[in-house]
Amino acid sequence: MTYANFPFEGKMPPNPSGDQNSDLIDVERLLRMAMRQLRVVAACAVIGLLLGVLYLQTTPPTYTAVARVLIDEGLTRLTEETSTIPLTMQTDGAVLSQIEILTSARLAGTVVDKLKLTQNQSFMNPPSSLVGRAMGSVRGMIGYLRSSDAPPVNADNDVETLAAMQAAGDRQYAIGILQKNIDAQRIGRTFVIALAYNSHESALAAEITNAYADAYLSHQLDASFEASERATVWLSARIDELRASSQRAAVEVERYRAEHGLVRSEGQLLTEQQLSELTAQLITAQADTAKSSALYQQYKAIVDAGSSEAVGNAAITSGQLPTSTIATLKERYLNVTRREQEISSNFGEDHPQAVALRREQGELTRTIFAEIQQMTESYRNDFEVAQAREAALRRTIADARGESAEANQQGVVLRELEQQASALSSLYQTFLTRYEETQQQQSFPIAKVRLISDAVEPNSATSPRTSMVLGISLILGSMLGAAFGALSEFNERFFRTGEDVRDQLGMKFLGYLPLIGKGEAKKATAPLVEQPPGDPTAKSKAIQQRRARMRVAIDAPGSMFAETLRNAKIASDIVLQGANSRVIGVVSVLPAEGKSTIAANLAELLAASGARTLLIDADLRNPGLTRNLGIRSDSGIMEAVVDPQNWRAHLKHSRQTKLAILPAVMRGQFSHTSELLSSPGMRRLMEQAKEHFDHIVVDLPPLGPVVDAKAFEPSVDGFVVVVEWGRTPRAMVRSTLAGEPRIANKVLGVVLNKVNLAELPRYGAFGSSEHLLRRYASYYIDETETREKEDS
Numbered sequence: 001m002t003y004a005n006f007p008f009e010g011k012m013p014p015n016p017s018g019d020q021n022s023d024l025i026d027v028e029r030l031l032r033m034a035m036r037q038l039r040v041v042a043a044c045a046v047i048g049l050l051l052g053v054l055y056l057q058t059t060p061p062t063y064t065a066v067a068r069v070l071i072d073e074g075l076t077r078l079t080e081e082t083s084t085i086p087l088t089m090q091t092d093g094a095v096l097s098q099i100e101i102l103t104s105a106r107l108a109g110t111v112v113d114k115l116k117l118t119q120n121q122s123f124m125n126p127p128s129s130l131v132g133r134a135m136g137s138v139r140g141m142i143g144y145l146r147s148s149d150a151p152p153v154n155a156d157n158d159v160e161t162l163a164a165m166q167a168a169g170d171r172q173y174a175i176g177i178l179q180k181n182i183d184a185q186r187i188g189r190t191f192v193i194a195l196a197y198n199s200h201e202s203a204l205a206a207e208i209t210n211a212y213a214d215a216y217l218s219h220q221l222d223a224s225f226e227a228s229e230r231a232t233v234w235l236s237a238r239i240d241e242l243r244a245s246s247q248r249a250a251v252e253v254e255r256y257r258a259e260h261g262l263v264r265s266e267g268q269l270l271t272e273q274q275l276s277e278l279t280a281q282l283i284t285a286q287a288d289t290a291k292s293s294a295l296y297q298q299y300k301a302i303v304d305a306g307s308s309e310a311v312g313n314a315a316i317t318s319g320q321l322p323t324s325t326i327a328t329l330k331e332r333y334l335n336v337t338r339r340e341q342e343i344s345s346n347f348g349e350d351h352p353q354a355v356a357l358r359r360e361q362g363e364l365t366r367t368i369f370a371e372i373q374q375m376t377e378s379y380r381n382d383f384e385v386a387q388a389r390e391a392a393l394r395r396t397i398a399d400a401r402g403e404s405a406e407a408n409q410q411g412v413v414l415r416e417l418e419q420q421a422s423a424l425s426s427l428y429q430t431f432l433t434r435y436e437e438t439q440q441q442q443s444f445p446i447a448k449v450r451l452i453s454d455a456v457e458p459n460s461a462t463s464p465r466t467s468m469v470l471g472i473s474l475i476l477g478s479m480l481g482a483a484f485g486a487l488s489e490f491n492e493r494f495f496r497t498g499e500d501v502r503d504q505l506g507m508k509f510l511g512y513l514p515l516i517g518k519g520e521a522k523k524a525t526a527p528l529v530e531q532p533p534g535d536p537t538a539k540s541k542a543i544q545q546r547r548a549r550m551r552v553a554i555d556a557p558g559s560m561f562a563e564t565l566r567n568a569k570i571a572s573d574i575v576l577q578g579a580n581s582r583v584i585g586v587v588s589v590l591p592a593e594g595k596s597t598i599a600a601n602l603a604e605l606l607a608a609s610g611a612r613t614l615l616i617d618a619d620l621r622n623p624g625l626t627r628n629l630g631i632r633s634d635s636g637i638m639e640a641v642v643d644p645q646n647w648r649a650h651l652k653h654s655r656q657t658k659l660a661i662l663p664a665v666m667r668g669q670f671s672h673t674s675e676l677l678s679s680p681g682m683r684r685l686m687e688q689a690k691e692h693f694d695h696i697v698v699d700l701p702p703l704g705p706v707v708d709a710k711a712f713e714p715s716v717d718g719f720v721v722v723v724e725w726g727r728t729p730r731a732m733v734r735s736t737l738a739g740e741p742r743i744a745n746k747v748l749g750v751v752l753n754k755v756n757l758a759e760l761p762r763y764g765a766f767g768s769s770e771h772l773l774r775r776y777a778s779y780y781i782d783e784t785e786t787r788e789k790e791d792s
Contacts, residue, residue, distance in 0.1 A: 028765060028766060031766075032762065032763065032764075032766075033486075033489045034485075035762055036485075036489070036762040037482070037484075037485025037486075037488060040481050040484050040485045040488070041478055041481035041482055041485055042481070043481065044478065044480045044481025044484065045474055045478045045481055046477070047477055048473040048474055048475075048476050048477020048478070049470060049473055049474055049477065051477075052469050052470045052474070053470070054130075055129070055130075055464065055469060055473070056466060056469055056470075058129050058130035058131075059130070059131075059464050060128070060129065060200050061200065061461035061463070061464070062198050062199070062200060062461055062462055062463045062464075063199055063200070063202040063205045063458045063460075063461055063462060064196050064198050064205060064458060064462040064463075065196065065199075065206040065210075065455040065456065065457065065458055066194055066195065066196045066209065066453075067194075067195045067209045067210060067212070067213045067451065067453055067454055067455040068187070068193070068194055068195070068453035069192070069193045069195060069213060069216065069217075069449055069450070069451055069452065070191060070192050070193075070449065070450055070451075070452045071095060071098060071191040071192075071193070071448060072449065072450055095186050095191060095193070096186075099184045099185075099186065099193060101216070101219070102184040102193065102212070102216055103179060103182055103184055105179065106219075107212070107215055108175040108178040108179050109171065109175050110215040110218075111208060111211045111212055111215050112171055112174045112175055112178065113171075114211055114214075114215065115207065115208065115211050117174045117208075118170040118171055118174050122201060122204065123174070123199075123204060124170070124173070124177075126177075126200045127200055178208070181197055181198045181199065182195070182196070182197050182212065183196045183198070184196075192452070195212055195213060195216075196209065197212065197455075198462070198463075202457045202458050202459075205455075205458065206455045206456055206457040210455050213451050213454070214451075216449065217451060220448065220449050232435065235431055235434060236435065238431055239432055239435055242424060242427055242428040242431055243428055245424050245428075246425045246428045249417065249420050249424050249425075250421050250425070252417055252421070253414065253417045253418050253421050256414055256417055257414060275397065278393060278396055279397060281393055282393040282394065285386065285389050285390040285393050288386045288389070288390075289383070289386035289389075292379060292382040292383035292386045293386075295379045295382070296376070296379040296380050296382070299372060299375055299376040299379055300379075302372055302376075303369075303372060303376050306369075325371055326371045326372065326375070329364055329367055329371060333361065333364040333365065333368060336357050336360050339357055340354055340357035340361060343357065493729045493730055494725075494726045494727060494728060494729060495723050495725060495726070495728060495730055496725065496726060496760075497764055497768070497770050498511075498512075498752070498769075498770075499764075499765070499768070500730065501723070501750045504730045504734060505734060505737065507721070507747055507749060507750050508571060508748070508749035508750070509749060509750055509751075510564060510567045510571060510720070510748070510750060510751045511560075511563065511564030511568075511751055512560065512564060512725070512751070512752050512755040512757075512760065513560075513561055513564050513565075513594070513598065513751055513752065513753045513754070513755060514560055514561055514755050515725075515755060515757075516549050516552055516561070516597070516754075543630060546627075546628040546630075547628065547630050549597050549628070550596075550597060550600040550601065550604075550625075550629055551604050552601055553565050553601040553602070553604055553605040554601075554604045554605070554608055554656065554657060557605075558779075560757075560776075560780045561601070562605060563780065564751055565598070566605065568602060568720050568748065568749060568751065569602070569605065569606060571749050572584055572695075572717075572718055572748055575718060575748055576717050576718055576748075579717060580690070581689075581691070581694055581695070581696065582694070582695050582696070582718070583686065583690070583696045583698065583715060583716050583717045583718075584602070584695065584696070584697050584698070584716070584717065584718055584719070584748070585698045585709065585712065585713075585716040585718070585719045585720070586598055586599035586602065586697065586698065586699055586719075586720050586722060587700045587701075587702065587703055587709050587719055587720075587721055587722070587743070588702045588703070588721065588722040588723065588724075589702060589703050589721075589723070589732055589736045590702055590704050590724070590732070591622070591704075591705065592724075593722050593728060593753060594724065594753040594754055595699060595702070595722040595753075596617075596624040596625040596628060596699050597628070597753075598720070598751065598753060599615065599625060600615060600625060600628070600629065600699075602697055603615035603695070603697040604654070606694075606695045606697065607654065607657035607658060607659035608656075611694040611695050612660075612692065612694045612695070613657075613659055613660065613693060613694065613695045613696075613697065614651075614660045614661075614662065614689055614693040614695070614697070615659055615660065615662070615697050615699070616637060616662045616696065616697070616698045616699065617636070617637065617661075617662065617663050617664040617699050618637065618677060618698050618699060618700050618701070618708070619664065619700065619701045619708075620637070620638070620666070620673040620676065620677075620701075620708070621671075622701070623663070623664035623665075623666060624699075625699045626663040626665070629661065629663075631663045633650070633652060633663050633665055634665065635649075635650045635665060636650055636663040636664050636665035637662050637665075638665065638676065640685055641679060641681040641682050641685055642681060644685045644688060647662075647685055647688065647689070650662060650663075660693070673701070673708050674706065674707050674708045674710075674711040675711070677711045677712040678711035678712065682712070682715065683714075683715060686715045698712070698716065700712060703736050703737075703743070704732070704736060709740075710740055710743065713740075713742050713743050713746070717746070718746050718747070719743055719746050719747045720747075720748055720749060720751065721733075721737075721749070721750045721751070722750075722751055723750055723752055723753065724752075724754050725752045725753060725754050725760075726754075726756070726759075727754070760773060761773050761774070
């Protein structure tokens, strides 16, 4: 027979966790989880509120007094330039430093001594909360254990020493309390610091806060005065050292200058000044030499050209004064030459006057040439004198440069000594000025802080705040409940709804079988099977209830239980249509999932509908079906397999529905049950049973522990898988069916057994059949309850 309608074909369906939409948040699923765990969250929230109320009742109130201090540079502007401690109050580091000063142990000790807090019992032993007392007890126990290891106190110590040690310990303890409860915070980005103290007494909180503020202001003034005093002492000693050093440096400068003759004039050494003057004279001498050389060479060239050329050369008069001799001779020569030309042109060249003028002209020429020769000699003498003077100046400058170089080297040392003396003198003057300013500031100390708001006694407690404590308790309790709920949901690995069956197994879901309680099973109205004559009449109540469970579908035919089994019958009719006789195996994965109860009720339901039905208990290792039906027989399925010809002799019948039952009778330990179910005798038995019955319902062993169901699979037309609601792991059912593909391919459907109908709607999706289960209630009638009403 081909089972084309079965979803399994040798493999499991794809894991729904790998769906393409798995990365999306399923809001509806989260809401269902929240609704299921609502009671856990509510219970934890109530517990949190109760703990919050307990905390409020056992915790003493705490009062906080606040004072505000301003770090103000404006108070020190009068002495700002003379401050000996450079402090930039415009940085965050400066404000944080002041906060550290406020919370320091030294300032706390000042407050303790001022207010005599060691003698204040309410301060030294404040009331504590329940948690504080518990922690105190633990600390006391630890301290006691530690004190046992401490060295013993010397008995020779006098009373005063012990009292001093006790007082020092009390003072240190009081300082620790102050530092624990004091708080200093900067207000925003301002230079204002809020100083707050927490105490169980409002008046004590204000008193300690104001004492802290006063101690802080006094500390600032004392610190300024002490700093000025220390600076004055240090500056005084430093000034004496600088004075002596400055004097020694000045004396060294003068000594060195005198030893090396480094006399200065107008800011320069004499050697430098002399060299400058000689250089200037050399430049002048070089100019004179060049000028004399030019004149000498010019006149020498005229003389070398001859007398005729000398008279006509214009250069001889270019540098002469108009009244000089050569200029006068030249002018006479020109006048004679002009007159001679005029007479020669008018009277002829042989005119006596012309001849006389030419003789005069020759005399003037010789006179002018002689004058030029005399001037040439004069210029040569001047040139030689200029050369000699220039050479002398060069020799003098060379000697002066040697002296200047030596003086410059000595000047470097001198300048270094002068710089050192000048630096020491300047430093001495600076320290002297600072010393005078510090002395003035010491007599006028001003703190850079001021109190802008005094602490007043608070009217109401700052902690514990009732609304905040209760709110936090509620939130923490709810969060703890949510964590427990999430853990519970995370551990949820079971089948809860039909959607789980379809998604995880890919099989048809046949329906829910409610958990059968005492109400459904308390009435067994008729004998279930034919009993042997010797059966005792006094049976225990537990046995009667087990028998009643095996026929709930008959006693309550209108119930959800019976309706689910009818759905299983319809599934077999549809899938196995055309078969004259249908063999239906009822299996489960784990023991105690209720498969025997379902097999018995399904068989009773089929028999009640008029079909010839045979119920076989094939669970040979644990025949729970036979035991719960209360059948007592000397023979059963084993005898029927051994003797297939007389198998009908081993049947039992129900009086009400005429259901035929083939029980399982155990005779000692029999471990080869799978071989019996797969034997030829079993196959012949099934073939003969099919000829006489329309439906054969077989209660098979669970698939997990044994292989009996796998061995009997060839004889089965379809399987009904029973899964216990909320108990059987999904992964185990998947893996078991995946390992048995032949059984999986014959599964008619899956039923969820032992369902808690009150809890079922919490696991269904909004709008699903599970969520609307109460609206179906009018269609399900409990036959047992109906009979009880009729009897009453």
